[in-house]
Amino acid sequence: MTLHKNRNGKALVTTGFLLLFLLPVAAQTMEDTTLHKVTVRSENTKYIKTDNVIALRQIAMPTAVIDGKTIAMMGSRRLDEVMREQTGLAVVSDLGAGNRSVGLQMQGFSSEYIMVLIDGQPLAGRNSGNLDLSRISISNIDRIEIIKGASSSLYGSDALGGVVNIITRQFSDHAQVRVGSQYGTYRTWNNTLEGESPLFKNKGAVFFSGNFYRTDGFNVNPYLEKGSQTAPPYSSPSLWLRGRYQLTPQKTLHISARYSGRSSEMTRDYGVMPFLDVLHETDFNGMVALSNRLNNNTRIIGRYYLTRYTSKQHIKLLNGSHNTQTDEFQEYVHRVEWQAARDVWDNRLGLIGGAGGEYMALNSRTSGASGHMYNYYVYAQANYKPLANLEMIAGGRYDGNNLYGGKANPSVGVNYSPLRWLTLRAALGMGYKSPDYKQLYQVFTNITRGYxxxxxxxxxxxxxxxQAVGIVQQLWPIAATVKPLEAETSVSYNTGFTIKPASCIDVNLNLFYNRINNLINYQQVGIKTNGAELYTYVNVANAYTKGLETGVTLRPAKGLTITAGYQLLYAKDPGVIDSIKNGHTRYATVRSSPNIRASTIADYFGLPNRSRHMANVQVFYEIQPWGLNCSVRANYRGKYGFLDTDNNGFIDPYDVFVNGYVLLNASLQKRLLHDKVTLQFSIDNIANYTDYLMPAQPGRIIMAGLIWKCFEQDKK
Structure with missing residues (x-):
């Protein structure tokens, strides 16, 4: 393991720290600066963060917000259920993790390029790049902020494709406690206890949320023997705690802690080698931050963050054999960061800056997967409004890594409103991501599948x-080209407009183009003597995703909101296209069974697991006098490539595809007893659509429950 020194990078970091404290910087900075963004709902709300100076309206890339009211009206229980209904977002299963892990795609970027945060701090514990959204309860969520496109300049190297930032509740003007319980299909229980209260004559506040979720799992694969499941039964407790206290009129202390666990156990039997798969996971996040308001325009924040993720998976064959596999994994992240922001020139110029570092350690029983690395970074951004209808954004970030050195990533953007009802926007961002330890050093054998x-x-x-112990039958020619991995870089272009011809109509369009260099790809390079695959990781020269997103929001009557969205996506590897043109051996043919013929560019469908077309329609209706909320939602995902069956290196028309499908969902809430009690009823996947190639997509789920405000103080 070689340590790469980068004197220029260290000098830039030192300069950044000096600038951070020489620039008196900001509290309410961009919170008062209006940027017109693509929002899902509540677009006029000022989303203030008390322990973070980065505000959504400072971001150059397209953004969206899902507020707590919308989440409640959807009747969702876990984060993946919310995200799969949003325009341009796709939830995919990780088959290698026993179908437990469901990750997120955005603008064609796979899950490992999407940063998932809780209150601005990153989560740990990815399986094959997927951060499992289903392990996150939606209780205590105030809103979800989504940033599409490379956002590394403010959020860090893992945000090549975008950011999902989960914001928990931060403000309370009266004390209340809520108890909720839902029960339904697959013997699913979802129980929640939440509360909040101001403290010390409103100098402080405390928030807590506890959730317990369990389900019996399900099976959507007809080829599995009776009693087997594609998604395992599991139970998951979680606890959130957040508080703040105003030490002085200028200084406020913030603390937060989150714990979640999940235990699952499932049996799989294809009639040949049945096995038992047991997994236990724990996830802890903690933060302490001190916010210092120097004056009305300036705030500085220092914070420390810790996350710890552990998993223990045990696989045992059920045919009497003692052959078992145990995989234990622990991941730690320690992060220290300083942020500052300031508004000057009558709030026409907003400055924001930050610097910090993080130490990451991995411990695993798997050969080669243990080790540690550290990152350091400095960033700065300016939002300038020379005119009331024009805003320009420019920023940059330097990320350094002890193994891969560092790289600077700039971002620029502009928002211009030539007419009261029209806003034009454009943004450019760059990203940088170093390989993780598993991609570099892991040697892992899956006992149940043999690869x-x-x-x-x-x-x-x-x-x-x-080879020395006789495990490898054949190495393919591509194995000779395997070399140490290089860091990935990306560039992201977004441009579009928003039209508001009337107060009840919003229309938006966004065109995007993302290019990734040195894309890290999971590659088969040989066959083992047991017939199973031998894999490694390689850098692909480049890949791109491009397309458009469009959406419309209508409010034709009081309490009624109708939204519709559509995404067109092309995601391809130009190297494959060039190789087909040049007749490269590996890409030269396709197998149109039973014949084999020469391949053409038209045969190349694109990167796997990406749908060309996606769309959704959502109707939310609130009848205040009746205390009634209801929603009906439809989500369409077009067909996508699943498996390269002839091993010619790309998805062609004769490979395995997942067919296009539509999922229909509905929910209903009725408030009773002066809003003290809310009855809930929801149906997900009304048409009961399943596909064995989508093992984490359940059939029809019917849930019913209630929320009881068992204690509520009058607002002051």
Missing amino acids: TVVGANVFSESVKEL
Whole structure:
């Protein structure tokens, strides 16, 4: 393991720290600066963060907000259920993790390029790049902020494709306690206890939320034997605690802590080698922050953040054999950060800056997967409004890594409203991401399926050891090209407009183009003597995603909101296209069974797991006099490539596809007893659509429950 020194990077970090404290910087900065963004609902609300100076309206890239009221009207219980209904977002299963992990795609970027945050701090514990959204309860969520496109300049190197920031409740003007319980299909229980209260004559506040979720799991694969499941039964407790206290008129202390766990156990039987798969996970996040308001225009925040994720998976064959596999994994992240912001020139110029570092450690029983690395960074951004209808954004970030050195990533954007009802926007951002330890050093064998994954940086010596013990039957020519991985970089372009011809109509359109260099790809490079695959990781020269998103929001009557969205996506590897043109051996043919013919560019469908077309329609209706809320939603996802069956290196028309489908959902809430009690009823997947190629998509789920405000003080 080599430490790459970068003197220029360290000098830039030192300069950044000096600038951070020489620039008196900001509290309410951009919170008062109006940027016109693509929002889902509540677009006029000022989303203030008390422990973070980065506001959504400072972002150059397209953004969206899902507020707490919308989430409640959807009747959702876990984060993945909310995200799968949003325009341009796709939730995908990780088959290698036993179908437990469901990750998120955005603008064609896969899950490993999407940063998921809680109150601005990153979560840990990814499986094959997927951060499992289903392990996050939606209780205590005030809103979800979504940023589409490269956002590394403010959020860090993992945000090449976008950011999902979950904001928990931060303000309370009266004390209340809420108890909720839902029960339904698959013996699913969802129980929640939430509360909040101001303290010390409104100098402080405390918020808490506890949730317990359990389900029996389900099976959507007809090829599995009776009693087997594609999604396991599991139970998941979680606890959130957040508080703040105003030490002085200028200084406020913030603390937060979150714990969640999940235990699952499932049996799988294809009639050949039944096995038991048991997994236990824990996830802890904690933060302490001190906010210092120097004056009306200036705030500085210092904060420390810790996250710890652990998992223990045990697989046991059920045919009497003692052959088992145990995989234990722990991941720690320690982060220290300083932020500052300031508004000057009568709030026409907003400045924001920050600097920090993080230490990441991984411990695993898996060969080669343990180690540590650290990152350091500095960033700055300016939002300038030379005219009331024109805003220009320019920023940059330098990320450094002890293994891969560092790189500067700029971002620029502009928002211009030539007419009262028209806003034009454009943004450019760059991103940088270093490989993780598993991609570099892991040597892992899945006992139930027999395949082996070898990290790229230990590939040569590890494969020689496997050959020496007679495990490798054949290495393909591509194995000779495997070399140590390089860091990935990206550039993201977004441009579009928003039209508001009337107060009840919003129309938006966004065109995007993203290009990734040195894309890290999961690649088969040989066959083992047991017939299973031998995999490693390689850098692909480049890949791109491009397309458009459009949406319309209508409010034709009081309490009625109708939204519709559509995404067109092309996601391809130009290297494959060039190789087909040049007749490269690997990409030269397609198997149109039973014949084999020469491949053409038209045969190349694109990167796997990406749908060309996605759309949704949502209707929300609130009848205040009746205390009634209801919603009906439809989500369409077009067909997408699933498996390259002829191993010619790309998805062609004769490979395996997941067919296009529509999911219909509905929910109803009725308030009773002066809003003290709310009855809930929801139906997800009304048409009961399933596909064995989508093992984490359940059939029809019917849930019913209630929320009881068992204690509520009058507002002051």
